[in-house]
Amino acid sequence: GAVVSQHPSWVICKSGTSVKIECRSLDFQATTMFWYRQFPKQSLMLMATSNEGSKATYEQGVEKDKFLINHASLTLSTLTVTSAHPEDSSFYICSATTGGGDNQPQHFGDGTRLSIL
Amino acid sequence: GENVEQHPSTLSVQEGDSAVIKCTYSDSASNYFPWYKQELGKRPQLIIDIRSNVGEKKDQRIAVTLNKTAKHFSLHITETQPEDSAVYFCAASRGSNYKLTFGKGTLLTVNP
Numbered sequence: 001g002a003v004v005s006q007h008p009s010w011v012i013c014k015s016g017t018s019v020k021i022e023c024r025s026l027d028f029q030a031t032t033m034f035w036y037r038q039f040p041k042q043s044l045m046l047m048a049t050s051n052e053g054s055k056a057t058y059e060q061g062v063e064k065d066k067f068l069i070n071h072a073s074l075t076l077s078t079l080t081v082t083s084a085h086p087e088d089s090s091f092y093i094c095s096a097t098t099g100g101g102d103n104q105p106q107h108f109g110d111g112t113r114l115s116i117l
Numbered sequence: 118g119e120n121v122e123q124h125p126s127t128l129s130v131q132e133g134d135s136a137v138i139k140c141t142y143s144d145s146a147s148n149y150f151p152w153y154k155q156e157l158g159k160r161p162q163l164i165i166d167i168r169s170n171v172g173e174k175k176d177q178r179i180a181v182t183l184n185k186t187a188k189h190f191s192l193h194i195t196e197t198q199p200e201d202s203a204v205y206f207c208a209a210s211r212g213s214n215y216k217l218t219f220g221k222g223t224l225l226t227v228n229p
Contacts, residue, residue, distance in 0.1 A: 034216060043206060043219045044161065093160065095217075105151055106217060108160040 006109030023094030029074035030096035038091040119144040123220025140207035141189040147209040
């Protein structure tokens, strides 16, 4: 159980285009989803916390107009990188939790490797 | 905000030896401490977690200890195997449904 699916797994696109990444909880309802960014050989840096039906909470230094997050249902959150540039190239990973009072852990998707040419 | 320090950054052991990775945290309100294993290009996988009302937890060859007074927690892997080679991340949170703050990771290499 507790499977999180992330799509696509790999994207290459030209500078200036927008890219949408989907994160789905397949067998549970995720009230909270998190979006992380990971550069090579570095740790995971939280970008934003997404709660179903409300606006995402962005971490300091993350441009909310650049990284659009939507959490329209209990099983789907999307991250759109708008007008992507080479410096946006990175590994993006989502995680999801039920958010219940019994402290269920976060489960991660497989990640999306984004390369901007 | 929370700050998590992790040491060492790299660790090389011989197969069968034990490995210990240590983390410290700064936020006294943190009460949930998971450990993740990440293989190259793959997702982080939860291997064990501990909550602040527990001092130690064990799952087969893996154990985690927590000292809340000193604000540090450690991962212990016994009888290491080559397949244990990966990057290990510690993290801290005010609850598992709150945001995680990760340490910088430890690259563990188990030499056969």
